[in-house]
Amino acid sequence: MPGAERETRLSHLLRLSGFAATAATPLFAAAASQASGADRWKWAAASAVAALYVAVATYLVQRQLKAAATAAADRLDSALGKVAPPLIDTLHDLCLAPDVESRSKAMGHLQAVVLDSARTCGDADTRAALYLLSNHRPHRSGECLVREKHRGRNDPPRERFCSANGDEDKEVLKMTNGTRIELYPDIRSNPPRGVYNAKERVYRSLMFVPVRTRKKSFGMLSVDHPRQKVFTDSDKDLLIVLANSLGVAMAINEDAAARAGQETMKAQPASSRRQPQR
Numbered sequence: 125m126p127g128a129e130r131e132t133r134l135s136h137l138l139r140l141s142g143f144a145a146t147a148a149t150p151l152f153a154a155a156a157s158q159a160s161g162a163d164r165w166k167w168a169a170a171s172a173v174a175a176l177y178v179a180v181a182t183y184l185v186q187r188q189l190k191a192a193a194t195a196a197a198d199r200l201d202s203a204l205g206k207v208a209p210p211l212i213d214t215l216h217d218l219c220l221a222p223d224v225e226s227r228s229k230a231m232g233h234l235q236a237v238v239l240d241s242a243r244t245c246g247d248a249d250t251r252a253a254l255y256l257l258s259n260h261r262p263h264r265s266g267e268c269l270v271r272e273k274h275r276g277r278n279d280p281p282r283e284r285f286c287s288a289n290g291d292e293d294k295e296v297l298k299m300t301n302g303t304r305i306e307l308y309p310d311i312r313s314n315p316p317r318g319v320y321n322a323k324e325r326v327y328r329s330l331m332f333v334p335v336r337t338r339k340k341s342f343g344m345l346s347v348d349h350p351r352q353k354v355f356t357d358s359d360k361d362l363l364i365v366l367a368n369s370l371g372v373a374m375a376i377n378e379d380a381a382a383r384a385g386q387e388t389m390k391a392q393p394a395s396s397r398r399q400p401q402r
Contacts, residue, residue: 238254238369252347305364309352
């Protein structure tokens with residue numbers, strides 16, 4: 125059993141047994157008040173033991189929660205320490221890229237860095253995928269979210285989500301165009317909206333974050349895992365950092381392409397920019 129899952133079960137066991145001991149303490153005390161002789165002392169001792177167990181269980185649960193929070197913060201710091209240098213270097217290359225080819229190469233490298241970093245959420249069985257919004261409308265499928273790249277596991281994730289395909293696709297596109305960050309510890313017990321066949325999926329843990337800036341959405345970054353309850357809040361924080369960094373980079377790339385187009389237009393002779401007469 126994985127360590128995190130074992131710790132979670134131990135915490136639940138301590139809480140349940142603590143609740144039981146809390147309920148039993150006044151019952152033992154009441155029995156002691158009604159008994160006499162040796163029985164009275166037995167019930168009084170049982171009440172004292174139950175009260176002591178409640179105190180010990182409460183302390184252990186609090187210590188475990190504190191240790192878990194500290195471990196999560198340490199994992200996030202470690203992950204950010206590994207992710208930050210390549211992210212900064214790639215963003216720097218993107219900002220200084222002199223032409224379309226250089227920007228495209230830098231963007232491809234950044235996407236790879238983001239996906240490799242996203243796979244640090246969970247373990248080796250984690251699969252990360254980047255989807256981008258596309259203006260292409262195949263077969264009148266409306267707005268589509270198309271898989272750009274993925275990392276991890278041999279089974280590739282779904283290729284696209286289109287608004288005309290059903291409830292699940294509509295919900296995914298709605299999330300992509302919004303600001304919600306979704307973490308599903310187990311899609312079988314709590315599936316995302318529009319997912320009606322969760323038990324047939326090859327994954328159970330799921331998390332996804334929009335790739336966007338404040339003004340514009342570009343796509344979605346997701347991670348999944350075949351085991352339940354794998355991803356933590358610190359993993360979610362890391363995924364937010366990665367998605368936001370990629371969103372900023374895509375906005376920079378878009379602005380650079382627009383400026384390059386304007387400069388190209390300015391460099392053209394005025395006669396070549398005139399519209400042909402009809």
